[in-house]
Amino acid sequence: xxxxxxxxxxxxxxxxxxxxxxxxxxxxxxxxxxxxxxxxxxxxxxxxxxxxxxxxxxxxxxxxxxxxxxxxxxxxxxxxxxxxxxxxxxxxxxxxxxxxxxxxxxxxxxxxxxxxxxxxx
Amino acid sequence: xxxxxxxxxxxxxxxxxxxxxxxxxxxxxxxxxxxxxxxxxxxxxxxxxxxxxxxxxxxxxxxxxxxxxxxxxxxxxxxxxxxxxxxxxxxxxxxxxxxxxxxxxxxxxxxxxxxxxxxxx
DNA sequence: CAGAATCCTATCCGATACTG
DNA sequence: CAGTATCGGATAGGATTCTG
Numbered sequence: 001x002x003x004x005x006x007x008x009x010x011x012x013x014x015x016x017x018x019x020x021x022x023x024x025x026x027x028x029x030x031x032x033x034x035x036x037x038x039x040x041x042x043x044x045x046x047x048x049x050x051x052x053x054x055x056x057x058x059x060x061x062x063x064x065x066x067x068x069x070x071x072x073x074x075x076x077x078x079x080x081x082x083x084x085x086x087x088x089x090x091x092x093x094x095x096x097x098x099x100x101x102x103x104x105x106x107x108x109x110x111x112x113x114x115x116x117x118x119x120x121x
Numbered sequence: 122x123x124x125x126x127x128x129x130x131x132x133x134x135x136x137x138x139x140x141x142x143x144x145x146x147x148x149x150x151x152x153x154x155x156x157x158x159x160x161x162x163x164x165x166x167x168x169x170x171x172x173x174x175x176x177x178x179x180x181x182x183x184x185x186x187x188x189x190x191x192x193x194x195x196x197x198x199x200x201x202x203x204x205x206x207x208x209x210x211x212x213x214x215x216x217x218x219x220x221x222x223x224x225x226x227x228x229x230x231x232x233x234x235x236x237x238x239x240x241x242x
Numbered sequence: 243c244a245g246a247a248t249c250c251t252a253t254c255c256g257a258t259a260c261t262g
Numbered sequence: 263c264a265g266t267a268t269c270g271g272a273t274a275g276g277a278t279t280c281t282g
Contacts, residue, residue, distance in 0.1 A: 021155065096232065178256055
């Protein structure tokens with residue numbers, strides 16, 4: 001057990017020993033939250049995601065979707081058609097993350113000016 | 122669901138052109154949110170932060186604090202004493218981020234088991 | 243259309259040593 | 263105590279090419 005430092009009070013357990021960090025390691029990368037956010041209104045195909053998440057490379061979209069699927073945040077459905085069609089959709093677990101993504105986006109929009117002003121100095 | 126076709130042109134943006142991404146680039150790194158979370162109950166000294174954020178290296182703590190200070194999320198106060206004492210504290214702007222950090226931590230704790238179970242397959 | 247494979251670069255970040 | 267400076271390995275991620 002890793003000691004905490006000095007307990008003042010212990011409201012929400014920020015560091016349970018790694019759960020927070022483990023999650024951050026996954027969704028704290030450059031694209032995951034943006035992809036999750038892009039799926040907020042329903043399933044999208046690979047190509048649609050590519051357009052929805054501006055700037056993402058094909059490779060990173062593939063990898064990000066694979067990770068999100070491994071973590072159970074996104075489901076992948078391939079339809080046997082020609083040309084091929086593959087849809088990605090948030091799972092129930094993935095949807096529980098949406099309020100956080102929304103909140104983060106709103107926070108970013110609301111405070112980016114202030115942050116940029118500060119950074120410029 | 123019959124009777125209308127899903128509109129899929131461009132489920133437009135929560136991406137205003139980069140504000141969300143810009144913020145993610147800053148707080149989406151490995152340590153920033155953990156440092157912010159460590160400061161939730163009040164100011165801490167450099168050494169206290171080092172212990173509070175388990176696993177962080179001296180170098181990364183220095184850099185992370187510098188970035189957070191540049192963005193105006195954290196303030197730095199050096200007291201002219203021997204030995205030196207430096208305290209870091211959330212600014213008003215930094216405190217507006219706390220609800221998000223708390224929410225993220227709670228989400229992580231609540232769903233890490235499910236994520237890990239999924240990943241194991 | 244949806245990807246897999248390969249190559250290559252920038253940067254992240256830890257370890258270590260030194261300083262006021 | 264609270265940093266700074268430097269080195270080097272690991273990895274993230276972009277560009278390009280190829281395939282079912």
